[in-house]
Amino acid sequence: MLKALKWQEANPIQAKSPTDWTNGAYYTGVVKANEVTGSKEYLDALKAMAKRNNWQPWERFYNADDLAICYSYIYLKYIGEQANLEPTAKIINDHLYKDYSWKNGSKTDEKKILWWWCDALFMAPPVIAAYAKLERDDSYLKEMDKYYMETYDLLYDKKEHLFARDGRFLWTGESTDKKEDNGNKIFWSRGNGWVLAGLALLLTDLPKDYPIRPFYENLFKEMSERIKGLQQDGGLWKTSLLSPESFDHGEVSGSGLFTYALAWGVNNGLLSKTDYQPCVTKAWTALLKCQEPNGKVGWVQNIGFDPKPADSESWQNFGTGAFLMAGSEILNLN
Template identity: 60%
Template sequence: MNKTILTLLAVVLLFNCSTAQKVAETQAIDKAQVKASMIKALEWQEAHPIIAIAPTDWTNGAYYTGVARAHKTTKDMMYMAALKNQGYWNKWQTFSRLHHADDVAISYSYLYIDMTDSRRNFVDLEPTKKFLDAHLYEDDIWKRGTRKNEMGQTILWWWCDALFMAPPVLNLYAKHTKQPKYLDEMHKFYMQTYNQLYDEEEQLFARDMRYVWKGSDKDKKEANGKKIFWSRGNGWVFGGLALILDDMPQDYKHRPFYEKLYKELAAKMLEIQPEDGLWRTSLLCPESYNHGEVSGSGFHTFALAWGINNGLLAKKHIPAVKKAWNALAGCQHEDGRVGWVQNIGASPEPASKDSWQNFGTGAFLMAGSEILKLN
């Protein structure tokens, strides 16, 4: 291949990560390259911090969950250094809204450090305990159902993203402290969200009640007549579900519900996976923004690979997961930045080669952490 052709190929790869996938989808996964790509993503993200609300907000919670999962697989101390550094400077605090699931997502990383580091008393888990006790047991207008929040909801976790933010933390806290009552409370509130937002016909989650379709809601459908299902919203649920199952006791009485839900979401994601490997921001109307998107796809890839690695998903699906990872890798810039990430939102919107967010990097790291375990 001459120099001119190589140059043209490089331009194509930079233009669109989905196009890059078409070149790479048949390639075997080089695990040394996966590790190198993950470290580059970490280094770039640590050098380019982004704060949506505060250093302890949900975006950093999702990012450092990815860092924790990367360390769990690779044991590379660069990940642990990043985890300890952010926890120390955060003084192990959550964010301030005690009845908002987003604001405890950062505690997943604190719990992971405490469970992994041999030095006791390095992590202060008291702020996490304070949050969880208030979140679960303190009286609150949404729990009482006496007032509606801004989305017209009277349940605690009224948006599907919440199923990534709080449940894995509660589950891990219950495991770490040997207090199953937190797991039981998690299940109670999880079921409220499931009952309101899960569409049994499509086997996908509406983002919130604004997208729960009824026969008269003609304005709640996509241009192609399909219901609106957001990729990252379902990625939050699917990725969070894999995290929950990873730490949930095998004999927990409600575990069969979570395994069944996992298998339903996995089957749906495999069914609708685009040919180039990356899911579009609108799952059932991919033509709305016909390009791959990394944050949702990263969470889907993580969850699917986790299922294969843990026996909940057949190994025949490895090619689909490899295809997804190769496409994700094609979205990473040479300097380590992970592009094609939809901005903060609550519905399907476009992304671009240069759009990035820390939670997109977190999803990329989560995906890589399970790809490395594939046989």
């Protein structure tokens, strides 16, 4: 894990912004690694990043992606580091309460709700829950619930127990529906990884007595059972969950997110250790095989929205983040 951190810090990706979602997801992995190890290297990386960024999120208050980097800022404040959370407070409040056209929906494209793509359930809800915990203010959670339920109602397939990436991948019964070559619905591994890992992050900070916590726990367990059954013999998950034959390799970002979430479920008593620990240890063994001796983590599908191939040379900072998240919970396994 330290090798992965050091390689990634020495090889920053050319993102749209140092505060964009790719860095938000990467540094969420650094947070989790620091939580479990207490290693100075992780904390130093987080503090240096926050200072470089001047504690800023990215610029689009209406887009869940631009909140993701704030997870790291809130963590630093929570552990007692000097932190300026004014920009974080502003974007969270604007995101939840300020009017914007996305909240009213669109009839011309897939942006029919605020969190219209399933990845958003990783980018925003964990940040909101962490901030609500820090501020001891559940009103943020109640507003979050509203938007989460919109996404759940629109994109969750209750038969498959998986999330469509966005409205373009919903089945309407028409011949024009998007489908895999084998005729199955398209369910993207990383998209569902974002949702399941986001649920683990959310539940970590959600009060135990929160009224609708059972909904989030039940969704986590339902999806976990489905994801466990889709693990491939080699230990990883393919980029297309219901068409594993589409590509002849596993993929690290989705697999890392699944490994983190399932291991978290075992460590927190939501998933059976007997049933799930073999799955996550097998997955971690496979993830390690995707890391080069210098620390670089490969086999990461590039930025996208549907299943595509990867190779040993394809890497992304959010893939490293997923790797660190997975390792953090593997270290917690008893």
